Amino acid sequence: MTVDLKTARQCYAQRLGDNALVLSQRLIELVADGPELEEELANANIALDYIGQARMFYSYAGELEGRGRTEDDFAFLRDSPEFQNLLLLEQPNGHFGDTIARQVLFETFYARLLDALVECRDPRLAEIAARAVKEVRYHLRHLSQWLVRLGDGTDESHTRAQASVDSLWRFTGEMFAGDEVDALLRDELDGPDLEAIHAHWRTDIAAVLDEATLSMPEDGWMDGGGRRGVHTEHLGYLIAEMQHLQRTYPGADW
Amino acid sequence: MGKRQSAPTPDLAAIWACLEDVADPEIPILSLIDLGIIRDVRLADNGVDVDVAPTYSGCPATEVIEQLVVDAVRANTGREVRVHRVLSSPWTTDWISDAGRRKLTDYGIAPPSGSAGKRSLLGEDRPAACPRCASTETTRVSEFGSTPCKASYKCDACLEPFEYFKCL
Numbered sequence: 001m002t003v004d005l006k007t008a009r010q011c012y013a014q015r016l017g018d019n020a021l022v023l024s025q026r027l028i029e030l031v032a033d034g035p036e037l038e039e040e041l042a043n044a045n046i047a048l049d050y051i052g053q054a055r056m057f058y059s060y061a062g063e064l065e066g067r068g069r070t071e072d073d074f075a076f077l078r079d080s081p082e083f084q085n086l087l088l089l090e091q092p093n094g095h096f097g098d099t100i101a102r103q104v105l106f107e108t109f110y111a112r113l114l115d116a117l118v119e120c121r122d123p124r125l126a127e128i129a130a131r132a133v134k135e136v137r138y139h140l141r142h143l144s145q146w147l148v149r150l151g152d153g154t155d156e157s158h159t160r161a162q163a164s165v166d167s168l169w170r171f172t173g174e175m176f177a178g179d180e181v182d183a184l185l186r187d188e189l190d191g192p193d194l195e196a197i198h199a200h201w202r203t204d205i206a207a208v209l210d211e212a213t214l215s216m217p218e219d220g221w222m223d224g225g226g227r228r229g230v231h232t233e234h235l236g237y238l239i240a241e242m243q244h245l246q247r248t249y250p251g252a253d254w
Numbered sequence: 255m256g257k258r259q260s261a262p263t264p265d266l267a268a269i270w271a272c273l274e275d276v277a278d279p280e281i282p283i284l285s286l287i288d289l290g291i292i293r294d295v296r297l298a299d300n301g302v303d304v305d306v307a308p309t310y311s312g313c314p315a316t317e318v319i320e321q322l323v324v325d326a327v328r329a330n331t332g333r334e335v336r337v338h339r340v341l342s343s344p345w346t347t348d349w350i351s352d353a354g355r356r357k358l359t360d361y362g363i364a365p366p367s368g369s370a371g372k373r374s375l376l377g378e379d380r381p382a383a384c385p386r387c388a389s390t391e392t393t394r395v396s397e398f399g400s401t402p403c404k405a406s407y408k409c410d411a412c413l414e415p416f417e418y419f420k421c422l
Contacts, residue, residue, distance in 0.1 A: 038396035038406075041398040041399060041400075042396070045398040045399075045402050047312075048310075048312035048314070049402065051312045052310060052311025052312025052313065053312070056341075124341075126342075127341035127342045128341060130343070130344045131308075131310075131311055131341060131344040132311055135311060138397075138422055141397075142397045142398070
């Protein structure tokens with residue numbers, strides 16, 4: 001399938017919206033279940049930033065599509081094969097170390113991606129990215145400190161944090177495995193170059209893992225499929241919970 | 255085109271002035287002007303256009319603020335009001351006016367110190383002083399607070415907890 005540039009931009013905006021929404025929904029699951037009050041606040045605030053970003057990306061995708069779909073239509077009226085988020089983000093929260101590891105692996109990538117998007121020639125994506133990157137850098141500062149605290153903490157926390165990074169590593173390859181949509185954005189609109197971002201990401205992650213006294217896993221077989229709507233078994237449950245109200249009372253509004 | 259028979263032409267300065275009286279819903283001590291989110295006001299034949307910059311991506315007050323702008327400007331001009339959400343250049347705490355910073359301090363919230371940017375990324379972002387006793391000896395309790403824009407601190411001198419408007 002070949003896509004034109006307009007379709008590619010719509011798809012790109014929608015994917016960024018999917019990433020933000022799925023991650024925020026995961027974090028919302030932790031509300032009232034945080035390990036301590038400060039982390040409760042942090043999770044809720046980070047989730048809120050991501051909902052805001054999802055809304056902006058979906059609104060833009062809907063405008064490009066031109067069929068009147070709203071941000072809510074994207075969030076509540078699509079089934080899992082239509083979501084094109086990264087598989088990493090739909091993984092369950094697990095224990096606190098798993099949540100932190102997932103977040104650091106993704107947000108380190110996302111911050112670099114947004115930096116690149118700010119420079120791209122799609123003005124709307126650049127604007128959204130300019131706002132979002134400030135929030136993501138702030139999250140990252142907080143999350144990285146936690147990974148360091150866990151990794152460089154007790155034997156128990158070190159072992160578990162290493163296991164978290166190891167078990168999520170197979171989902172990191174997908175972040176850099178672009179398809180024709182990514183290629184079009186890069187070639188036609190000076191969009192993010194995933195190869196360059198991969199190199200930056202490895203340097204950034206190596207630095208935080210080193211400080212956390214954790215070792216960087218070897219790149220082995222990498223999972224993937226999010227860009228094609230092929231997901232792990234976890235996404236369906238997440239979507240079922242997120243869309244429950246809208247599916248039970250179609251058109252409900254307040 | 256014939257002369258339009260309509261209400262007296264609204265005065266731009268009066269519209270800006272009326273927005274001085276619109277309080278931010280989450281930090282009511284600040285007006286929308288203090289906060290620096292009103293970017294432009296334009297008069298058109300058929301109404302008034304106001305550009306508003308959202309603060310944080312997920313700020314739940316965004317819609318409320320837009321409605322408050324519509325209500326205030328409509329009351330002031332009697333005309334249709336259209337609010338446009340503008341993203342560039344993105345709002346940062348640098349947009350908060352000097353008057354707004356003084357009001358924050360008086361209210362018990364430490365204003366953002368310095369300018370947004372690399373500082374906040376490198377973890378050097380911290381309040382200049384306790385808003386109650388002005389001591390510079392403060393300790394961060396949490397990087398996140400009751401709203402997306404604030405972090406939680408305590409003062410080591412007067413021991414009072416206080417909120418800090420993050421420099422972001």
